[in-house]
Amino acid sequence: MTDLLHILPSFPLSAFAALIPTIERHALTTTDLLTAHPADLAKRTQLPIIDLRRFLAAIQASLSDDLASSRPLAPPPSSPPPSSIEEKQPPPPISTTSDQFISTLDDGLDAALGGGVPVGHITEFTGESGVGKTQFLLSLCLAVQLPAPRGLGKQALYISTESGLATRRLAQMLEGNTILQEASEAGTPASLDGIHSAVTPDLESQDHILEYQVPVLLSRHDIGLMIIDSVAANYRAEFERQGSHGSNMATRSADLIRLGALLRDLARRHSIAIIVANQVADRFASSSTPSIPRSLAMRSGPSHLESPLASRSMAPPSTIPNLSSTPSSSMPVSFSFPDEEQPASPALALDHQQRWFTGWGDDPRSSSSLKTPSLGLVWSTQISCRVALYKRPVYGRPTRIAAPISADDDADVGSPTLKTWKRWMKVVFAPHVAASGQGIENATEYEVTMTGLRSVKKDKGKQAVVL
Incomplete structure (x- = not known):
């Protein structure tokens, strides 16, 4: 039994x-x-x-x-006013904004984020590999343990889908960061003991941990920050395999909506900040060259092309008569077929609209490769704030070699060499701070140092590179 x-x-x-x-x-x-x-x-x-x-x-x-019935009831008031029994006051509205933030341990980056990472929302850091997403997450794990205004005086929960927690890097930040050292001297230190970690190697374990174990952990420990690094790894491995169909993508969309609802409920119910790292993929813009409808080409061509076999060998649209050449008659020639489907407005196309919520391609003069955050538009509607991270290589002249180089050597002495990387942070959309705008003109440049993240002051004499 x-x-x-x-x-x-x-x-x-x-x-x-x-x-x-x-x-x-x-x-x-x-x-x-x-x-x-x-x-x-x-x-x-x-x-x-x-x-x-x-x-x-x-x-x-x-x-x-x-459990509710076992709790002692509060004593009733001695003389309640009659109006309090007859009239029921409406519940207070849920605030969609937060006045609590978690610092990145750098004043310049905090100012660009409107004070830091907001509490009660889902914030996403997206960018290429090596741009510094994990560095932001590790800094926030330490900053949340500090007292206000830089932190919340609470612990952090780090959920990784790819590798374990980088404890050596955290120890390096604790030893070298000035803000963390000052907090330790003041009696409010941050430590590795204040970070809970878990690894979810597949989607099934991730769902189980988020749905059952995380609520119990949040109720037992004073946690103010939960991190998922990265949110796209398990979904891409599970759904974007070779031979996937539309039903598979529909299932993924339903899972992403359920994940977003779960994370938002945890953030509001426990008053925590939820931060996710997201990967990116290359974006290939569709061709804007208008194509001639097949029925138009069939009607304007010779009569013998109306067979299916002949239509395969039909000349390209540029060689169709009466379209690329001037008509022999002086009367204007117009083609209008009501049965043809009219093309949609370019403003309604995804290639045009996604520049405003992906972070890449918002400047029409952009000449660099475009990226798209993983998980698509469905996941973009589940988050409150998106922060895009960029990196660009910096090349320089090679160092002079003392030994002479013979003519038989294949080395190209004049070719530039990679010296370092430049990185920028830009707010794509957020409820508490305005977007950074087009390109990286208003983005914040930063560096990844031994002690953590550090913003770089913009040189007024140089113009920013436009993405």
Whole structure:
């Protein structure tokens, strides 16, 4: 017999009479039901997952009611006013803005972010590999432990989908960063003990940890920051495999919407800042050359091209008569076919609109390669703030070689060599600060140093490179 009635004597077993015998046959306790994933329970018991989810929800609701009834009730007021009983005041509105921020441990970067990373929202840092996304995340893990105004005086939760927590890099920041050293001398130090970490190598474990283990951890520990690095790794490995179809992408979109709703609920209910790192992919703009409709080419060509075989060898549109050459008659020639579908407005195309929410290609004079944050438009609607990180190589002349180079050597002495990288941070959209604008003219340049991140003051004598 399952121990459910011993824990919850008032649980309505009659409503789930069809499930109880199977659960007793597999010797599943109440702890097993609450800690295991519904999909694992369905595989083990061969029960419908919908019925199991309904059964688990009833158990959780009964536990909540039992805990609420066991708490002592507050004494009623001695003489309540009559109006307080008759008139019910509406609940206070949920604030969509936050006046609490987590610092990046650099004043220039904090100013560009409008004070830092806001609490109660989902913030995304996206950029190429090696641009410094993890450096931002590690700095925030230490800064959240500091007292206000730089931190919250709370702990951090770091969930990684690719590798473990970089403890050596964190120790390096603790030893060399001036702000962290001053906080340690003042009696409010940040340490590695204030960072909880977990690794989710696949999507199933990620869903289980976020849905069941993270809420318990947030209720037991004073956590003010949760980080997912990176949010796209498991979804790209699970759904973007070779041979995926439209139904596969639809399933991914539904999972992303469910993930966004879960993270927003955690951020608002526990008053924490949720930060995710996102990968990027190359973006190839579609060709803007207008194509001639097939029916127009068929009607304007000779009559023998109306067969399917002849249409394959039809001349290209530029060689079709009466289209590329001047008509022999002086009367104007116009082609209008009401049965043809008119092309959509360029302003409605995704290539035109995504420049305003991806962070790349917002300047029409851009000549660099365009990128797109992973997981597409569906994920972009789930986050509150997107911060794009850029990097550009800096080349210089090679150093002079003392030994003479013979003519047979293949080395190109005059070719430039890579000296370093320049990095910029730009706010794409956010609820608490204005966007940085087109290109990187108003972006904030920063460096990754041994002690952490450091903003670079803009040289007024030089013009910024336009993306």
